[in-house]
Amino acid sequence: MATILKTENLNKVYRLGSLTRSKHIQALNNVNLNIESDVPVIISVVGESGSGKTTLAKTLLRLVEPSSGKVTVYDQLVAGKGVHPPKTQFLATVQPIFQNPFEAFSRYRTVDSYLYETATRVAGLSKTDAIASMENALTSVGLEYKDVQGKYSNQFSGGELQRVSIARALIPHPSLIVADEPVSMIDASRRMIIINLFLKLKEDFKRSFLYITHDLATAYYISDYIAVMNKGVVVEFGNAKEVMSNPQHSYTRLLLDSIPTTKQKWARTKPIITANLTA
């Protein structure tokens, strides 16, 4: 059994200073996750804004240094207080997919240049090998190299761009791909294309994913494991189907209850408006 992701006592405290007040925000509060598996898995982290899920992703990506604790991915120590893994090794272990595909590419550079640089610098490939690996990666996300080559980000739709973004992340064969809200900026009708792609990549390419989202339905749809976070604390963690079908924590239940499904209307119990308005 490989340790796919292990966080140990991960804490992150932000200090928000202003003139008259200053407060400490515990974005991560002793987060301990341990996922061991022989096969690649998709782990979802769900929660509302401010729950700490994005901080968790950023910690993994070394974009934020935790106040204490450490993170191990596939037995590699990748992040933690004072942890400095070699750059290339780290980049070959963890790769990100960002929320806004239009923001993820500079509009002054062709999108394929990011792929090419990832191939040469991170994967350490020669020029020809790099192009081959780019072609492979793009094919696996349903795009063709010739359609991408030399184009700028504004020539793509959000979904296409997000797929390029995923292809780039695949190039160095990272053990774990961290996807922070990867579909929230994509039109609802096309979200499932990306979501299904994650599933396919897990199967075909044996990649593990950490899927950060506030959308419980898609999380349920693709995840093997799910972690529900609230105010920096993991309130519930376990097998996705089990957690969703039988939520233990009241917060998880609240979240599930609030999803606007197309199957069942919300129960309208107590009135929100206190008095008669027309009076």
Place this chain on the structure above:
Amino acid sequence: MSILQYFAKRIGLYLVVLFIGITVTFFLPRLMPTNPIDGYIGQLQSRAGQTLTQEATAELRSSLEELYGLKGDILTQYFNYLKRVFLQFDFGPSFNSYPQPVSTMIFGALPWTLGLLLTTTLLSWLLGNLIGLVAGYFHNKRSATVLEVIGILLYPIPYYILALTVILVLAYFIPIFPLAPTFPNSGFSFEQVGGILYNSALPAITLVLAGFGWNILSMKSLAYTTKEEPYVIYARLKGTSNWTRMTRYVFRNAMLPQVTALVLSLGTVFNGALLTEILFSYPGIGLLMRTAASSGDYNLLYGAITMSIIAVATAGLVIDLIYPLFDPRIRYR
């Protein structure tokens, strides 16, 4: 971080900036090819009286070095200087007006410069911003374009040209104001204040004219972009009047960077004082600086420039400390 810590940190930074600025300006005048003692002796020798004998000159030279505190190497002078400035705010005696202390001269000139430049800076800020607001808010109206053109045309006219034109128009062709100011000599009666205002009118008008072009243009572009902000659009969709939107929405928000600009420009009044005071023979720090530079009066120069540095650095500090009063977001974040 508590509010006290924040203040302490900001003030610490302020002191470091002051220190660096003062140090740089201490060493700069050393590059001046003018020896103030030569200057003084030369004045005595060739213009003010009698040709001195060699003995007399040598004697005078050594006593002047002693009096001016120019003995010792440059580092000793520097440390003495720092000590005096930071601990006693004492810049030593003026070389040219020995034994007058520099601080006395500066504090004599300070009210003039501050009085003129603070008033005009504020006035041109107010006028410029109001015109700019109207020009930016009604940017597609012809009358607003006219207002903007005023700014565009006023802004690039070099200051000295503007000054000369104003002198000609308001003192010569239409003799409203005096050509050369005669400031009343002392006291503060109502009449004298009137005299000061009357005599300061010309420089004040040029300063306002010179300053408000920039204010028009910057406020115009700010108002113009602010007008496209969602909250202004939403206010329009609420059916609010143009007036309400212009004042309460556009102006209140576009004003914020302009407040910063205002405080910063208040800090740089000494810079502005220079040209004005030279052109209008106005008795302030600027004229003092110019005279000091031309006669190699180090101490006076240090004093005047240090005042300027303190003013700019203080303005920066003040912005940071008062900005929350204007922007509630910073107050409560």
Place this chain on the structure above:
Amino acid sequence: MPKTFRLTRLLVLVLTVMSLLLSACGDQSTPSTQGIGQGAATAQPGQTTAAQAAQTAATSTGQGTMTDVGTPRSETLIVQTFDGKAANPDQQNPLNAYAIWRGFRELGWSFLWEDDTATGKSYPELAAGLPEVLNPQNTQFKVKLRPGVYWSDGVEFTADDVIYTLDIAFQNKTKFTRVAAYTSYIKSYKKIDNYTVEFETINPSYDFATAMGVYTWGAAFIPVPKHVFEKQADVTTFKNTNPVTLGPYTVKSFDPNGFWQLWELRSDWQRSGWGNLGQPKAKYVLYKDFGSEETRTLAFSKNQYDIDTFMSPDSIQAAQAKNPAITTFSPTLPYHDMNDACSYGVYLNQQKAPLDKPEVRWALALTLNLQQVGITSVNGQFKSSAVPIADTPITRSIYVDPVTTWLKDFKLADGYQPFNANFGTELAAKLKEQGVADAALPKGDAISQSFGTGWWKNDPAQAEKLLNSVGIKKGSDGFYATPDGKTWDLEFVIPGDWNKVMQRIGFSIADSWKKAGFKVNARQVDNGEFTTVQNTNNKFTTMMNWSGSCVYNSNFLNSWRTMNPSNVKDVNSSEALTGNFFRVTNTKIFDLIKASTSMETTSQPFITNGQEIMKELIKDMSVINIMNIPTTIPTNSFYWKNYSKQDNFYAAPYSWWSSFKKTLVNIQPTGQK
């Protein structure tokens, strides 16, 4: 329904209206530039303007125009200050640096002897007569004081005041900054009685009356009132603000910012230090700075003041076009007063290669196209002088004429005759060509009176020959290169805006040198730096200057005493010179000077020595003397008349010389209210 009144709205409204008004002003400014043009181009007769101005100003009071300081304009003589703004206006103690340009020398103080600027001779003022020499070495003198002179507070002036002044000066000679001239000159002094003092000098002194009294523009020794000073705790820091004066005027008020100072005539002016000269006509004298030349021109043409100092010829012309009451020193060219003690010249660092070769210095003189320089910079309004002193009515017969005679035959080593005695005639012809009215041009003998006795030829070819002879040849860029082949960058220091005439002349000289192939870097400097360059060998190459040639009568020693070996410093020395700004190294000159110090200054041997020194200076081309200082000093006769002019010359017409006291007793009010 009426809305609640909003203060903010009102404020905004008011400000908007104001801003619109102001922006209207801004609009006006553009066409107004053209308005100036019309005014100047058509040159409206000035009287109307002047009258209007007077009217406008007069409306405030009932009977007559009042000045800004509240005195009747008709009783006030208003003088442009010499130095602009005074840095230390309340410092009025003459023993220290003080606000010297505010009329103290002319109106407030009184001196032992004055100088008659019309003749160059001393006459007694506080003293009862010229000093009596007591020993053959000329070191001991007896001075009698004139009885009946009173300080402005009613105390009599006596020998005690003289003794007291000397006492505190000697006691505090390291602290007072303006006493060194006499504390290093006088060896001892003693009071004989209330009106008699005896002095002993360190060295033989044939100039005692001018050393302790006035030489041309003021005296170093200024008696201070004992009864006032002895009450002070510390005389060295005593400011003496609003001083007790010996002169007929007292300070009525002054601007703490240093722009103006008002003097009022003492009611007992008759028993003042120079009350015996006659009645000063102005009840008030106001020294005031009218700012830059632009504002001065405007104010002057509006009769806001009466006497200016240096003003550029164009400004005077412009002011005259607007106001015919404004006149220059003479009605014909060169219009201005040329009788200053000093002269303008180019000083050369004779110790610095390649200027150490006389050929090079002569080449510079022969390439200086003075005709062109004079026309470009001062419209031909100048009086040239090849002899290194000012060519004035006093010096001409003593020095200029004899040396000029010698010059006509003077040859350089190669036999070339550099002197052009026809310079004045040629200049007059050129000016005529340029359109100067015939009436304004001098004719016949007047040419030499106006434009001088001649100057050097403008001969770039001869200059090149001289330069080639010492290995200086033109490089491929057309500029002269030093013998080692490097381009010769010639630094030329000239005054900045503080002396516009010299500044212009300097730039024109640089231009004429450039045309002849010298790579000149003309550098205008402030007066502080100017003096530093003048004094310091390693900072000095060439410069415009006047301070080394000041000779007002036969006594050339006053300037040239400092030409001695102790004032020859190493060429790279940063030590300040205390004189000898020509950088003379010629031992013959040193010997002549030394010998002259023990001669009577009016004696023939002394004068001959002077002529010999001048000849030596010319042979070496130690200094390229150019012209007398054209002191423009325009006056305005709207309120006052009978100023000292060419055709009515009673004293040097300058307001910043102590001779101004003669102007004050000679002018007359015009009766204009």
Place this chain on the structure above:
Amino acid sequence: MRIMKLNLKPGRDLSTGPTPRVVAPKSTRSKINFRLKLGIIILAIFVLGSFILPFFCPKDPSEQASYLKNLPITDKHWLGTNSLGQDTFWFLIFAIRNSLQLGILVSVGVTIIATLLGLSAGFIGGWYERVVMLVVDSFITIPLLPILIILGAVVRGNTTFFSVGLIIVIFGWAWSARTIRSMALTLREREFVNMARFSGASTFNVILKEIFPYVSSYIVVGFINTILFAINTEATLAVIGLSKVETPTLGSIIFWALNYNALFTGQLLWLIAPIVSSVLLFLGLFLASTGFNERFATIRGVA
């Protein structure tokens, strides 16, 4: 006050306030193009005219007494001659060229220093940023004009008036650096920067390829503004006689015209020509700068 204004101009720091959105609505595009076009046309005329015409100049225009003094406009002297016997037109052409040269050189210097320091400080952060910003803040407090007046004494001793430019660079880069740094700061948090990081880019690469293109538009605007600032500063110094006044510049013409009292002697063209030229030149620079700025804003708004 004008001088201060221009001081701030190359990089007036508005970072303390909320950055105003500079997305111009589509409706104004034609107007913007007009501005930019007009600005560029004016500048092109000035640049081409002043850099090409001097080759046809009959003689060094700064030489005195080349012609008779104070001539009116003739076919030989398009703007007449001045009181120094120089041809006003040719002097003006050379003046514009020199002023532009100075402005451009200063601007290049300021832009390079400000960009290097501003970008690196904003992006690298940490103690490096703190030190750089301390230096920047200190330089901002040092008043330019008095310093120039002090150094004027030194400057005037040099054979080239470009030393004035050097000093303007030394004391003028701080504002721009500050603005660029604040822009880099916001860019630092943008996702594509992280994307580049995860593509293996080094810090240098990130600054060069990711951050720089985004700041470049501002740099162009800043560049134009600095030209304006440098020309005006030199002119101000020249007018009070603190620059190299023999070199024809827009300021030195005014210096000479005032020195010879052109206002009152009817030599108005001498004074008006440089004023009109500088106002036009400034207008061109100003229109180009604002036009480009707004043009850039629309591009950004579209992307």
Place this chain on the structure above:
Amino acid sequence: MIRLNNVVASYKTERGTVNAVDGVNLEIPDGCILGIAGESGCGKSTLMKVIYGDIGFPLSLASGSVDYGFTDDQGNKVTSKNIQKQWFKRISYVPQSSMSSLNPVIRIRKQFLDFESSSKTKAQTLQEVKSYVKKLGLPEESIESFPHQLSGGMRQRIMIAMATFFQPEIILADEPTTALDVVVQKSILLLLMELQEQMGNTIILVSHDMGVHYQATHKMLIMYAAKAVEYADSPDLFTRPLHPYTRMLINSLPTIGDDRAREGIPGRPPSLWNKLEGCRFADRCPLATERCRTEEPAFIEHRPGHFAACHYADSQANLSEVV
């Protein structure tokens, strides 16, 4: 009843004029919540602008009109030409982002009182605002705050309070819950629904989330590439949609507890600058035939009250219930 008569709304751009809403005919009965759904760029926001009467450069109403079914104080019929005078009195608007739609530097109380209220004094109005806000479940003090001091949910409630304060006939809500978390989203939607029930006004709700529409709306309009493609009562539309696009939209939404695979809709809508022929959905439609590519389907009533623009609306493949 609001009636849209063949509304064509176009934008002027540098590339030319583009019709963002291209011939929409609609009758919206009074007192219902109408949902509008569609991909971004389908014209739903433009349609909102047209209905609100916020038409100004570069947007223009190329043809057609909007009739609101009521008259103003002078008795004139209110159409899109004069609806502006009724803003926030009889028609109001809830914006998408409460944060950027509130003036950051003045207190909410003042923004409330921006309304041109002619008949009451400020103090009176303030009292009313306070009590109204309280009724909507907000603390009274909240209107004394600056916008940034309130949470996203509170701010959105304030926006709703502003929009409903005068009890207008029509309320437009453009993606009012997009920026909010699910829990808050639910409470906001419930609030809107409850308000509508009490006031009986018409709410037009734009959202791209079919779940939101299912929960809140009575009637649904589906738009695609500037066209209205389906319009029906919500329950009908969600169970038996007539347009393949609608069906695919509903089907692309995963549901908890439902493990079946879900597919997104591949491809992109056609560019509106291109010349468009036939059915605009044809390129992405599994049922498309040659006819669809050439002949534009009409927007017709296939079942009572159920309109659709599809040639195969009545075909077998389209009649099954949505799973």
